[in-house]
Amino acid sequence: MKNDPKRKIYTEILKTKGYKLTAPRLLVLDVFLQNRKPLNADFVYEKVRTKKTDRVTVYRTLKIFESARVIHQVNLKKDSVFFELTKDHHHHIVCLECGLIEDFDACTIDQLAKNVISKSPYFSSIDHHSLELFAICKKCNKG
Amino acid sequence: MKNDPKRKIYTEILKTKGYKLTAPRLLVLDVFLQNRKPLNADFVYEKVRTKKTDRVTVYRTLKIFESARVIHQVNLKKDSVFFELTKDHHHHIVCLECGLIEDFDACTIDQLAKNVISKSPYFSSIDHHSLELFAICKKCNKG
DNA sequence: ACACTAATTGCAAATCATTTGCAATTAGTG
DNA sequence: CACTAATTGCAAATGATTTGCAATTAGTGT
Numbered sequence: 001m002k003n004d005p006k007r008k009i010y011t012e013i014l015k016t017k018g019y020k021l022t023a024p025r026l027l028v029l030d031v032f033l034q035n036r037k038p039l040n041a042d043f044v045y046e047k048v049r050t051k052k053t054d055r056v057t058v059y060r061t062l063k064i065f066e067s068a069r070v071i072h073q074v075n076l077k078k079d080s081v082f083f084e085l086t087k088d089h090h091h092h093i094v095c096l097e098c099g100l101i102e103d104f105d106a107c108t109i110d111q112l113a114k115n116v117i118s119k120s121p122y123f124s125s126i127d128h129h130s131l132e133l134f135a136i137c138k139k140c141n142k143g
Numbered sequence: 144m145k146n147d148p149k150r151k152i153y154t155e156i157l158k159t160k161g162y163k164l165t166a167p168r169l170l171v172l173d174v175f176l177q178n179r180k181p182l183n184a185d186f187v188y189e190k191v192r193t194k195k196t197d198r199v200t201v202y203r204t205l206k207i208f209e210s211a212r213v214i215h216q217v218n219l220k221k222d223s224v225f226f227e228l229t230k231d232h233h234h235h236i237v238c239l240e241c242g243l244i245e246d247f248d249a250c251t252i253d254q255l256a257k258n259v260i261s262k263s264p265y266f267s268s269i270d271h272h273s274l275e276l277f278a279i280c281k282k283c284n285k286g
Numbered sequence: 287a288c289a290c291t292a293a294t295t296g297c298a299a300a301t302c303a304t305t306t307g308c309a310a311t312t313a314g315t316g
Numbered sequence: 317c318a319c320t321a322a323t324t325g326c327a328a329a330t331g332a333t334t335t336g337c338a339a340t341t342a343g344t345g346t
Contacts, residue, residue, distance in 0.1 A: 018293095019293090019294095020292095020293060020294070020341085020342050020343065021342075021343090022293090022294065022295080022341075022342065023341090023342095024294085024295075025294095041332080041333085042332090052296090053295090053296090054295070054296050054297075055296095055332095055333090056295080056296070056297080056333085056334080056335095057294085057295060057296075059332090059333060059334075060294085060295085060334095072277075073218065074218075075216065075217075075218030075273055075275070080332075093259065093263065093265070093266050093269075095265075095266070096270060100265060102263060102265050102266065104259050104262075104263075106255055106259075108251065108255055109255075109274075112249055112251055112252075113276055116236065116247045116249075116276065119247075120236065120245060120247075122236070122238075122243060122245050122280045122281060122282075123236050123238075123245065123276075123278045123280055123281065124281055124284070125278060125279075126236075126276050126277070126278045127239060127277050127278045127279065128276075128277050129274065129275065129276045129277065130218055130273070130274070130275045130276075130277070131252075131272065131273070131274045131275075132218070132272065132273045132274075133256055133259065133266075133269050133271075133272045134215075134269070134270050134271050134272065134273070135266045135268060135269045135270045136268075136270065137265045137266055138265060138266065138267055139265075141267070161322095162322090162323095163312085163313050163314065163321095163322060163323070164313075164314090165312075165313065165322090165323065165324080166312090166313095167323085167324075168323095184303080184304085185303085195325090196324090196325090197324070197325050197326075198303095198304090198325095199304085199305080199306090199324080199325070199326080200323085200324060200325075202303090202304060202305075203305090203323085203324085223303075
């Protein structure tokens, strides 16, 4: 969505880091803004391939977005790597059988992170975190 | 280590699930017992290749161990998948620059998980979880 | 608006990790 | 000790991701 207020935040981050705002990059960004869940390279490519964007460009764009901290990896134990927008951060419960994903917030994690940092000899601040719970969902438990 | 008390726990799990205790499987298990940190397929293979064990067997063994819940995936944002023994579970702070890993415990996560479960319409229990913090370590922050 | 230049792109080919098919071997059972 | 299904190793296939390179383009200054 061109009118998503977060769009500007991300494009500003990219500009600040010296990356050009090219058509493919904006397309990929919009895929993330329009699909607020963890996405893999293939999903993104399927959404932009019609708009003359190569698969390689998708890979390269994901790398750039990741290094610019616009997106980050999410551990979903699927066969490929998934990413989500950094500002959309939340946590997931993932069904080990069917892959069902439920979101949840965990405000206590920030407190926990502070605690860990205060005791660490190597780290003094946290960039971001990843908390995933894995389970068998009720449906799969029956089957 | 043949004398590691946890070795028996894992071999029992494998037996119970009907998997044969073959030489390659015991070799892979021992690699995990002797290297208490997240490992990838390549690391394991390098440790067992001398003992006439094929790379394919390593991959297949990791799959079996994962489905038997002897090991599970850890999200370290590296280019390949890492695993650790389930009973060795702890959390990590990973440096986004140099990959330095520091371990920590987080006993409050279990409470948090219970809390999430009590509110979830889809899940009624947690199998395991994954909490990783990502940061730039003090050393990399200077450089 | 126009030209310049480095960054970015698309394509084709290469690489890397992981998987599959199949015949030979082996662990666990009786 | 023999039996049988599970497991293994090899070779080849697959699938995801990366690389080289020439053509294109965004952002800059004019």
